[in-house]
Amino acid sequence: NGNLPTWNPYNFAGTPLLANFQSAVFYPLNILFFILPFQISWSLLILLQPLLAGIFLYLYLDNLKLRKEASLLGAIVFSFSGFSVAWMQWGTIVHTALWLPLILLSIDKILSQKNDFKFQISNFKFFAWPLIFIFALTSSFLAGHLQTFFYVAVLVSAYFLARFIQHRKNFKILGLFAICYLLFAILTSFQWFPTLKFIFVSARNLDLVG
Numbered sequence: 001n002g003n004l005p006t007w008n009p010y011n012f013a014g015t016p017l018l019a020n021f022q023s024a025v026f027y028p029l030n031i032l033f034f035i036l037p038f039q040i041s042w043s044l045l046i047l048l049q050p051l052l053a054g055i056f057l058y059l060y061l062d063n064l065k066l067r068k069e070a071s072l073l074g075a076i077v078f079s080f081s082g083f084s085v086a087w088m089q090w091g092t093i094v095h096t097a098l099w100l101p102l103i104l105l106s107i108d109k110i111l112s113q114k115n116d117f118k119f120q121i122s123n124f125k126f127f128a129w130p131l132i133f134i135f136a137l138t139s140s141f142l143a144g145h146l147q148t149f150f151y152v153a154v155l156v157s158a159y160f161l162a163r164f165i166q167h168r169k170n171f172k173i174l175g176l177f178a179i180c181y182l183l184f185a186i187l188t189s190f191q192w193f194p195t196l197k198f199i200f201v202s203a204r205n206l207d208l209v210g
Contacts, residue, residue: 006194018191019198022092024144026191029095045091050079053098060101063108092144099140100152106133107160110176111167134180134187141188146195 005025008017018025029048032041054075061071078084078101087093109129137156141149160177 016194016198019194021146021191021195022144024092024095024142027095027142027144028139042091045095046088049088049091049094049098050084053084053094053101054079056098056101056105060105060108063105090145093148095143096140096145096148097152099136099143100155102136103133103140103152103156104159106130106136107156107163111163111173130176130180134183137180137184138187141184142191 004018005023006016006018008015008020017023024030029045032044035041036044057078058071058075061074062068066074083097084094106129110133113126113129140152143149164173
């Protein structure tokens with residue numbers, strides 16, 4: 001009806017919807033629900049999980065100069081692993097995890113660029129991979145499962161540190177990633193702010209004490 005889905009009036013006497021992280025109100029792929037009937041949108045959302053996971057991991061492995069057969073095998077294994085199949089019907093957990101290979105690929109692409117920022121700054125390609133990094137990280141966060149995103153964020157941070165040392169990059173690249181993370185925090189603030197507020201007023205802590 002043109003209103004933000006802040007409240008779900010159909011559960012009990014009503015409950016927060018937007019602030020509930022697992023609602024994934026702002027997840028980009030949920031745009032399907034605006035243009036297609038629910039049954040078709042939900043089916044596509046579920047089917048996109050192994051498809052996108054496979055594509056992203058194939059691109060990542062291919063960038064590592066693995067053989068095509070090895071990249072394809074890795075993509076299939078990742079797409080239909082026990083984790084992916086077990087959680088596929090939730091529509092949030094695997095969507096959070098599937099962006100990980102694209103994030104790692106973005107890190108490698110950014111670090112492989114020249115250190116001469118003055119030369120690159122006028123080149124659109126210089127911004128392409130940082131934008132992809134921000135989009136993939138934001139999509140993973142908004143997909144709707146905070147615990148899985150925590151694992152993704154930890155792995156991404158460790159991977160970046162290892163690659164940074166390996167490539168022996170100067171500290172200018174740290175500034176670029178700091179800007180990327182700042183933009184990520186700003187772009188996702190409309191989700192984590194109400195979510196944190198919701199957590200702070202939750203009665204779960206009192207439940208555990210009792």
